[in-house]
Amino acid sequence: MTVTDARTTAPWASLRQPPTGGLSSRIAERLFRSAIGRLHVTVRLAHPDSTTEELGLGGPAVVVHRPAELFARIGRDKLIGFGEAYMTGAWSEDGVPGDGSLGDFLTVLAADVAHLVPPSLQRLRALVSPRLPRSHRGTRENTQSNVAHHYDLSNDLFAAFLDPTMSYSAALFEDLETALTEDFAAAQHRKIDRLLDQAGVGPGTRLLEIGTGWGELAIRAAARGADVRSITLSVEQQQLARERIAAAGHADRVRVDLCDYRALLDEPAGGYDAVVSVEMIEAVGWEFWPTYFHTLDHVLAPGGRVALQAITMPHDRMLATRSTHTFITKYIFPGGALPSVEAIHDVVRRHTSLRVSDELAFGAHYAPTLQRWDRAFLAARERVAALGFDETFVRMWHFYLEYCRGGFAAGYIDDHQLTFTREAR
Structure with a gap:
């Protein structure tokens, strides 16, 4: 079976236009920085002025090419937005795809998944997390x-x-x-x-x-x-x-x-x-x-x-x-x-x-x-x-x-x- 281009591109046509920043984006950035700051990973934020900021305690590394887009997507769509930002290339592993570095980075996050968001905010999950259609x-x-x-x-x-x-x-x-x-x-x-x-x-x-x-x-x-x-x-x-x-x-x-x-x-x-x-x-x-x-x-x-x-x-x-x-x-x-x-x-x-x-x-x-x-x-x-x-x-x-x-x-x-x-x- 050969699929058509329309079938593979249609589901993510909406991703071409990233969401705009706002309060949810700023909250997402704060939570992201707090979580990464105590994990044994490395996140390199590439800012528009060509400077690079490094977060984390060292370990499997990723590069955020478009920080504003990443935080806006997380702010609007939570973990779905985190994955969508990878799909659009807003962030990627700091290595060659297939070398295991992406999975190694995600392993560290998965090991701490119950604590990535503060307990006080986890109580709001039912209100802010998207529900299964x-x-x-x-x-x-x-x-x-x-x-x-x-x-x-x-x-x-x-x-x-x-x-x-x-x-x-x-x-x-x-x-x-x-x-x-x-x-x-x-x-x-x-x-x-x-x-x-x-x-x-x-x-x-x-x-x-x-x-x-x-x-x-x-x-x-x-x-x-x-x-x-x-x-x-x-x-x-x-x-x-x-x-x-x-x-x-x-x-x-x-x-x-x-x-x-x-x-x-x-x-x-x-x-x-x-x-x-x-x-x-x-x-x-x-x-x-x-x-x-x-x-x-x-x-x-x-x-x-x-x-x-x-x-x-x-x-x-x-x-x-x-x-x-x-x-x-x-x-x-x-x-x-x-x-x-x-x-x-x-x-x-x-x-x-x-x-x-x-x-x-x-x-x-x-x-x-x-x-x-x-x-x-x-x-x-x-x-x-x-x-x-x-x-x-x-x-x-x-x-x-x-x-x-x-x-x-x-x-x-x-x-x-x-x-x-x-x-x-």
Whole structure:
């Protein structure tokens, strides 16, 4: 699929004219200076008179080329404006994109994210932070368009930076010290195989996968002798997954349907011996977590197991931010919301007969996964441009990948593989 210039440029046409300064800009500058002044980073402000001012205690460095624009954007749009200022080039890493310096800088910020704004002002979050648009809520009317916004961009785009397995979730490396040089496909297979092992997938297993990706897990499961039904809401993913599954010789064992997970509630209960879902819960929306887990409970046969991989965040931060419109929800994943492990335990306890029987936290493995994607993405920027994606898109995705890496590297967000079994009755 090749996208049109209009599709890639239209979302940020409004960014061409930066907001004007004012009281909010001055407040943003004061807060920015206060926060950076006590962090181990370096921020170089390039002033219009050609002088440079340096902030911070030293560490990963960025350059603010247009300070007035940065502060005006933060003042008007908070953290969304911070990301948009990177998209427009108002600030950038003090190095070569792809050398890791942007992610290193954002890691320091992520580690202190709960304290960047004074507690007295944090109480005003509900009043000043933008709210997630109603069109982003994970309803059956909205979800397919939310999914399409990201996953239907172009299969060729994802192929440009993912490993040969086309896996778009955290790899599980043998050793974090060698994660940037290990066989990437092997690390992705290690992650997939652990999930399949936890779900007890083997010959004859009736497996349901919620969230197809590009088909690698279904292929691995079929190779074990399982009969697989995989569901997705991405037209692009369905097409390529079917092609990859057929090329692997498993078309007779795998069915890929375009289907909302809620439609499974209309089917007879207990149809599957195992259910696996990899980093799909993040697209559900916090209001619909009970429905999501009720669906898992409904489709699971007696004695079956569920293996779930979920990106998580601290419970208190989840409660504080779950309805906030962010850079990620505006530009990358509309309607996205990260659960906490505590929230998952609570929802399954209150709405299902499932209970967590095994848990692996491996968020530290996501940081090198993202760094490898970012390096590959930037190395393929000519290929990306040939697909019709402009330079603003490239800057946006580079920021997104490094922004996420910073969160995982700081331990602010984590990744869990959770195994569920049915509580004895």
